[in-house]
Amino acid sequence: MSLIKSISGIRGTIGGKVNDNLTPLDVVKFASAFGTWLQNNKNKKDLTLIIGRDARISGQMVSSLVTATLQGLGINVVDLGLSTTPTVEIMVPELKADGGIILTASHNPKQWNALKLLNEKGEFITGENGAEVLALAESEDFNYAEVDDLGKYETRDDAFDIHIQQILDLPMVDVEAIKSKNFKVVLDAVNSTGGIAIPMLLDKLGCETVKLYCEPNGQFPHNPEPLKEHLGDICELVKKEGANVGVVVDPDVDRLALIDEKGEMFGEEYTLVAVADYLLKNKNGVAISNLSSSRALRDVAQTHNSEYFASAVGEVNVVTLMKEKNAVIGGEGNGGIIYPELHYGRDSLVGVALFLTHLAKENKTVSELRAGYPSYFMGKKKIELTPEINVDDILSKMEKEYQNENVSTIDGVKIDFENNWVHLRKSNTEPIIRIYTEAKSQEEADKLGDDIIAKIKSLI
Structure with a gap:
């Protein structure tokens, strides 16, 4: 079993011994470190943090520990409950909070969980900031609040509605074009929170949704990383249902994989390529991915007289370069779409909306769309x-x-x-x-x- 402390957060397997696994004591220590770091770096007394979690079995336990720890520091907590990584990222600036914590181990198996740390913009903290948090966790130099100064706690149940409405309001999301196609979509949400959020979005887009593994109980029916070798069930179901497209998300809904109408993988590298094709066709600009992502994005950018640049691997690095180059679109080849018009974070929901707009406007099947891109x-x-x-x-x-x-x-x-x-x-x-x-x-x-x-x- 493992405990991995990195500048992007803390990740580990539930149970076992302190400092070897993600135990309750490790959760409390790291939540204390992040809360204390925020207090040390903010010139204000009342701090508020947004927290949300994916549907992992350990999620409620970890959430309770994090919430109580933050309150113990005197920090107010707004709890979104079952959520997605991009939804928490959206809600931090929406609620003018001072930061956020996402409780998810992303595509790791069910025994894993993690604390991912956000700044006041709803973006992942920098490597330098992460190193400072790690140092605080090692020193355990925490000062908890007295009883009259404990943090307040509230819950919100409207976060998905807010997130989805912001997507529908984007000029490049053509709701009417999508509705006119009456798309039939099969969704594999690996029994996590995508099973709640994605159907809500598809309903607003006038799509018929066929649900596969959409019960948010944390019992992942297959390896949750959305790779071809794990997705045999949805590939078969897309063909059986005669669906237009299959949509696959990971447990925290920041990676998007697509299946064509023949039950074949669109290719995780090509989610970003297709979305960039649509956006750059309508607005010359810059596209960004990391150095380990497909050359196909560069090729598509060039066909639209747009520029392409590559960052070091890692979402924080992609976002930094996107801001520097004022990019129209960016992301990673693992199906991570970052659309800055909405926010600087990988977001499967906006990826679905932009892809379906592209599909509707091109008037092609998903396999025909894929055939138009260079194959690597x-x-x-x-x-x-x-x-x-x-x-x-x-x-x-x-x-x-x-x-x-x-x-x-x-x-x-x-x-x-x-x-x-x-x-x-x-x-x-x-x-x-x-x-x-x-x-x-x-x-x-x-x-x-x-x-x-x-x-x-x-x-x-």
Whole structure:
């Protein structure tokens, strides 16, 4: 079992021993650290935090611990209850709160849970801020409130309505165009909160929803990461129902995968590509993804005379570059759509609305839409090194070895060849180099990975 403390939050498995797993004491300590950090950095007495959780079995317990801890610090809590990551992100600025905590381990299995930390904009705190929170957790330098100064507690049950209405009000979401198509949509929400939120949105868009695993009980019926090997049931159901499209979200609803009308995967990398195609067709601008995301987004941006830039891996890094470049659209190749017109966070709900608008306006089937995009195939490999080998030195040698190619070193080493690319990233915890490749065929992508491994071995 595991406890992972990082600059983006704390994540671990429920039960076991303190400091080894996500135990009640670890939850209280980390909630205390974040609350104390906010108090130290805000020039105001009354602070308010928004909390929400996915449908994990441990969610209610963890939520109770976090809520009581924050109140114990004298911080007011607005509890959204069962929610989604993007909904909590929307509600922080909506309610003019000072920050938020999302209780979710995203795509991790049911024994995991996590605390994800938001600033007053409803965006993930920076790495620098996260390091300060971790330091506070280690020091346990907390000062709890006296009885007359305990934080207040309230609940809200209108967060999904507010989130969805903001989506419907977006100029680029054409509700009438979607309604005119009478789309039939199969939804796999892996028995979490997407089973509540997505049907509410689809109803407003005039779609017929066929629900699969939409009971928010936290009993995930398959591995909750929305990858092809986990999604056989919805692929079959889309064909059986004669549906126009299948929609898959992860437990906290920030990743969106799509299934075409034939029951085939649209490709998680292509969720962002399709949404960007629609948006950039209507407004020249900038598209952003990370260095390990598909080249297809760059290709689509270029067809619309728009620019493309890549950030280091990680949502915070994508958002930072999006703000710097004033991007129209951004996200990650794992199905994460970030649409700044709404907010700077991955959001499956706005992804669904924008994709269905695109589908309606193009007057094509999902498979026809996908066929219009360049096809790329990805490979993922790794090379395990002995502890005495300096991984940074190996990466520097690889950079020099391919200096005549287009090389980026903002996150490991990314080498862009004419027809393919390879991205080398070192593990922060093990002597491992992870190798991501993309090419015009799976065989070529896999061969490129093998060739790079051979090259690394020759440099050791």
